Amino acid sequence: MPTPIDAFIITALTLSLITPYVLYPLLVRLVPRARQRSSGSTPGPLPSVSVLIPAHNEAERIAQKIENVLALDYPANRLEVLVASDGSDDATAAIARRYENKGVKVFELKVRRGKLGALTHLLEQTRGEVTMFTDVGAMLPANALVELVGELNDPAVGVAVARYVAQGEGGASEASEAAYWGRETSLKQLEAERDMLLGAHGACYVMRRHLVLTVPIDTIHDDFVWPMLARERGARVVYRPDIVVVDEAPKRLSTVFERTARMAHGNMQMLVRYRRLLSPARGRLALSLVGHKLFKTLGPVWIGALAVFVNVRAITYEGFVPLALSGDLLLLVAMGGAALGWDGASLPRPLAVAAHGLVAQLACAAGMGRYLLRLEGTRWRRPPENQVLKLTRPAQPPRSVRILKRTLDVVGAGIGLLLASPAMLLAALAIRISSPGPVIYRQERLALDLEGRAHPFVMWKFRSMRVDAEADGRPVWAEERDPRITRVGAFLRKTRLDELPQLFQVLRGEMSLVGPRPERPTIADELAIQLPGYDDRLMPCKPGITGWAQIHTGYDTCLDSVREKLLFDFTYNAHLYDLRSYVAMELRVVTRTVSVMIFGRGAR
DSSP: OOOHHHHHHHHHHHHHHHIIIIIHHHHHHHSOOOOOOOOTTSOOOOOOEEEEEEESSOTTTHHHHHHHHHTSSSOGGGEEEEEEEESOOSSHHHHHHTTGGGTEEEEEESSOOOHHHHHHHHHTTOOOSEEEEEOTTOBOOTTHHHHHHHGGGSTTEEEEEEEEEEEOSSOHHHHHHHHHHHHHHHHHHHHHHTTOOOOOOTTEEEEEGGGOOOOOTTOSOHHHHHHHHHHHTTOEEEEEEEEEEEEEOOSSHHHHHHHHHHHHHHHHHHHHHTGGGGSGGGTHHHHHIIIIIIHHHTHHHHHHHHHHHHHHHHHHOGGGHHHHHHHHHHHHHHHHHHHHTOOOTTSOHHHHHHHHHHHHHHHHHHHHHHHHHTOOOOSOOOOGGGOOOOOOOOOOOOHHHHHHHHHHHHHHHHHHHHHHHHHHHHHHHHHHHHSSSOSEEEEEEEEEOTTOOEEEEEEEEEOOBOTTTTTTSOOOOOOTTOTTBOHHHHHHHHHTGGGTTHHHHHHHTSOEEESOOOBOHHHHHHHHHHSTTGGGGGSSSOOEEEOTTTTTSOSOOSHHHHHHHHHHHHHHHHGGGSHHHHHHHHHHHHHHHHHHHHHTOSOO
16 A cells, blocks of 8 residues: 555655646746836947857858848948858858858858857957847847847846747647747746846847856857856846747657757756856745756656656555556657657647657756766757758768777776876876976867767866967967977877876767877868868767877878878778778777887877
8 A cells, every 4th residue: 555655755756847847937926026127118329239140051041041130120330240150061151151242241160160169259250249149040020139139228137038939830749849938938938027037049139248258168058058147147137028039840859859858968067067056045046047947957857766666666566556557658658759750740739749748858868868978969950850961971980890999998998097097197296396287288179970060078188388388379380399398298298198198088988099189179170171171080980099190190290290190090090991990900000009109109
């Protein structure tokens, strides 16, 4: 027979599950409304505005978007439009340049940086007092900009957000999407009335330029983090549900799954990175973050705990058996549908909405797993049904090669750390004694996935140069007998011991033992222009600590040395498509690397 403890556990987990959808909105209604301030209709001088449009392979829609922005009711002399073509290999940049005679500025990024990377590049070029962020697919009403900017007449307001509406052809997925955004709109309005609104939607929002802070380049939810940080600094975030921005709704539940998984990954990243904002001392800000984001993101945890409890109790009490069987069946159906990419189009709308909810919970679980396992695959991209161009990329190595390569990475890195730990300790002590500054040098490098999407990461090395080696912040080529290299650093570079900290990154899955060497994003952009195919070398595998190029050449000193390395990298990549050929090449690289380290045939 169920006990009071059973009832308490089931009730607690159920309440946790429904908190963001039922309990939190009720709680928000109990919070006193914020004091009403001046509205957007208050007259005032119009500030200069920079409209930022990041785009990747949007040749089909970029012209429509630019024309939509140029048609906004805002003085042309107070408006600048900036477009970033983020690693596009279609006609996106060329089409955008047709509007340069109308003042549109186009920046073509040869290497894919991701949405935030593109926006960061554009932010460096802006001159406006106010920044508008908008997506290519979002169509803005003519009065959107002047109304949103009008809200900034109140000096307490830092961000103004438009209402997002997803429209489609009326299918099951579109109905589910409409139900989701309808609920979000109501909740955002409640939060805004009580000065609890934290985030925006990338489709359209405006911010005072000085409130747009620098955030880590791997940030997924820039459209939530930037307004949230502005709110933390005391600026209000206002919501204008009457300014409706329309975008195309996803047509398949599989697209919903991928988008929701990315959102959950971003939520986990944000909640951990800005956990200081969860403190009760933050008041309304913390309440919004906990109720709207934390409990929603942890939905799979509540469901999982509930499923485990019910199934365990079903073993000892048969009254739980029907509940356990029905719940298990429901989860299996949802998991199967998500795995098969089922679109739910054949279901009645009420069932499609329920299926949308189940798929969303499974996607949240996948997103949490991606964050905890530090997996890739969270970069923005267009839904597959909207993808008009099939990119030409190097073929993916066979599954057998990929599995074996990862296995060798984990085993090799583990053994390497055990054997190298004494040398790493001595190196750290020598660096600390010989020159001021940190022992570990951290530098952003660029990796690419099989679809050419940029994946910046921070690479670790033992510091081998003076701390002022790049005092002006600009990348500088290494030189023969480089005066910036310390005496200890010269030995570390010659024996390649400076790379040993990267063994930890191999275990984390950011790098491989063997592979092409990653480069800094700014230099990678320049090299991709000057060396055709440069970015292709990193697609078949992760960046490596050592590689066929590294054991044959020294550190990069000029464009010709990079060109030479490129040929070696392509030679290594060619061996990844046959298991026996790969094993033979991997062994050759590893044994030659040991020889380089022992006999000091490294960089000079």
